[in-house]
Amino acid sequence: MTNQGIDHDRLNSLTDDAVRLLREIEASHGPAALAVSFGAEDMVLLDMVCRHAPGITPFTLDTGRLNPETHALHQQARRQYGIAIETWFPQAEAVQDWVHSHGINGFYDSRSARKACCHIRKVEPLARALAGRKAWITGQRRAQSVTRQALALEEHDDAHGLTKFNPLVEWGEQDVWDYIRAHQVPYNALHDQGYPSIGCAPCTRAITVGEDPRAGRWWWEDPEHRECGLHRAPHAESVRAGGGKRP
Template structure:
């Protein structure tokens, strides 16, 4: 079992490799705890990796406040990627503002408009993108690889925290006094859009508060799918 210091060293080396060998590269940040670990490692080590977040228009105020804290703490401005206003308007006019509660299909359609399409725009021209995913976060992530071939986008995808535990994440944040989303202290281990996220109860899966009205097997927004299927991207190497 690797110690936290060993994991930090390994993750830092991987991020340095990405910065050196896969340019341009970007961190897709949800502004949650895991992504703040990566944000700290990138900015503290002055790595040539840009950071963006998906401003879906339905985020908690506490989530948006994290971007302000990053600016204050690191002097870095997170890039905000917004959905296409016309697509949002069409969805709302056709289905209603909160139609995502009505079916998995309508929820995935909302996620596509507010998250997937802006993500694709943010990744245009990139050679690699980085996520804060961990294997123990969800049933859909147990086989998560540290590096994957994102053939759909023609680039490499890295999950540097794949083998980190939740305890590792929080030990790192506290040791380095990294700013984090205040919702984590209110029972929100996984944070998405406000109407699609709730606090969890003791003993629940860490992603139980995401789309809680759906089955666990469907709880992905589409950012980490290939051709709409819940499969892992082929491991690189």
């Protein structure tokens, strides 16, 4: 967590823009859902949604390999905001078959094995979580990695047939932490242990000073391939270039 002074004018401007967009999504793109992986960005958006756009449904994907700190924050957020966060799990039989074929940690052996694991634990559950929605919201930012530098504020998600919004696309890391401090938002204890990006426990590590914020994700692979498949580059032009059954 950074300790620089808060630029309140900048933070208020960024917050007003994000809240305005969230309210627009709630009013015009429902039913809409917020993807929450319990990283800092998602906690900022969860706080905004609970305060300003409660008609947006938060959900999370529990891969079965999350850190205890992530589960602790999930429970804390549920208590603090008084909400139930939809939780989607991978299909048990698919996980069992993958482990039988590759071993419990076979994702280290090849990128194809790792992507297959991500597909089972994340991509397929996401499809179920988004079924019936008209829009979903993520905490992605352009500054996070080389794979996200062309990120847009609003995109058409061909894979799921809906609109995808990235309200924090232009936020910097300092902006995220300024919001967390200003609004006393709970955050993942792993951030204080050097984890700027948080995913599955065996696929995420702390980073050192000067490393890319997502260098700790799938660190054994080339930076250009460090995505899990949840966020595919849209085939259609971005709309705003500037910027299953329910459980």
